[in-house]
Amino acid sequence: MALQHESIDLGSPPTEPSPSAAHSWFPAPPPPIYTCTLTPELVAKAREELQEKPEWRLRDVQALRDMIIKEQPNLRTRLDDAFLLRFLRARKFDYDRALELLLNYQAGRKAWPEVFHDLKPSTVKHVLDLGFLSVLPNPDPNGRYILCLQPGKWKPNDYPFVDNVRALYLTLEKLIQPEDTQVNGIVILADYTGVGMSQASNPGPFLAKKVVSILQDGFPIRIKAVNIINEPMIFKGIFAIIKPFLKEKMAERYVLHGSDLRSLHRNIPPSVLPQQYGGIAAHLDMAAWSRVLLDCEEEFIVEFCQPDPLEGVVLPDDAFLDGDSAGGQDEDTFRALRSQLYYCY
Structure with a gap:
């Protein structure tokens, strides 16, 4: 029943971007072994806004990892450096708040199976083709990618609203991969053209609360602004449903x-807006973001569509020991080994 630990390939990344993804306009997925990709300007910004000290970064990651192992021994989650950094940055390196965010993130995945079951881009291709959401190809002057939502394109008879949530979650997962986004955050642009009573009455307060809980309490991303345009009179009713669940900030x-x-x-x-919003950039290509996500199908299958990655796997007894006990390997080399093992946790 138990598999030999040699079956874990420690020399190759958990996922390989497809050739098409590698040539995408959006940054490629990060490697499994963490290497800082921030520019000196972003390092300074992270220090000022997020209390991130480069010289303590990996120490802080290890501190959060130790908390998870000690306080949440049954939590099945990734523990690699790059993944945990998302939560530390989202909560300004407050260990307790970062752990709380991680627990909310994992709890949401378990509590909403209709969103997270078999979650991969091909299952929401109809949402992407419709143009319900996209990401503008150029970030704003503050380095923030702009998530463009067009809820008026969706009609309740087309498909369940939960499919929109699935597409939104996949988009957030992709957006949060680059370290630039983790520091800069994102901006949302919601165009309510065409939204009427049928959309306003769906999803309703219960579903709206769950969506808001993901965005502000259950996902490691900084939403810096939500710009609403072309909102109809009925938007007051829509916002009245959402606002009670929003934190004041x-x-x-x-x-x-x-x-x-x-x-x-x-x-x-x-300069970064498409022509239909009075901008000078090219006309909004709704298929561009769809291609980015669909090119990463295998990546999302690994992340969301696999059984417990350690089910039946026996890791070596010394896999998580300190570098001093690792048969003479130097600390940096052993950290790389642990990072890949933690990715599989």
Whole structure:
């Protein structure tokens, strides 16, 4: 029943980006062994805004890892450096709050199986083809990618609303991979053109609360602004459903522009906006983000569509020992080994 530990390939990454993904306009997935990719400017920004000290970064990751192993021994989660850094950065290197966020992240995956079961891009291709969401190819001057939502394109008779949530979650998972995003955060642009009573009455308060809980309490991403444009009169009713679940800080980041593009441009410059929003960038290509996600199908299968990665696997007894006990290997080399093992945890 038990497998030999040699079956774990420690010399190769858990996933390999497809050739098409490697040539995408969006950054490729990070390697399994953490290497900082932040520019000196972003290192300084992370230090100032997130209390991230480069010289203590991996020490802080190890401290969070130790907390998880000690306080949550039954939690099945990745423990590699790059993954845990997302949660530390999202909570400004507060260990307790980072652990709470991680627990919420994992609890959400278990509590909402209709969202997370068999979660991969091909299962939401109809959402992507419809244009319900996309990501603009150029970040804003603050380095933040812009997630563009067009809820008016969805009709309740097309497919269940939960499919939109699935596509949104996959998008967030992809957006949070680059370290730039972990430091800079993202901006949401929601165009409510075409939204009527049928969309407003669906999903309802219960589903709305679950979506909001993912965005502000259950996912390691910093949402810096939510720009609403072309909102109909009925949007007041929609926002009345959402607002009770928003924290004050998040509610203050909602900006309603109506049809005033000049107001929008004060928040998102025309240089990165497509033509339909008064910008000078190319017309919004709804298929571009779809290609990014679909090119990463195998990556998401590994992340969301596999059984427990350690089921039946016996790891070597010394796999998680300190570098001094690792048969003479130097600390950096052993950290690389542990990072790959923790990825499989």
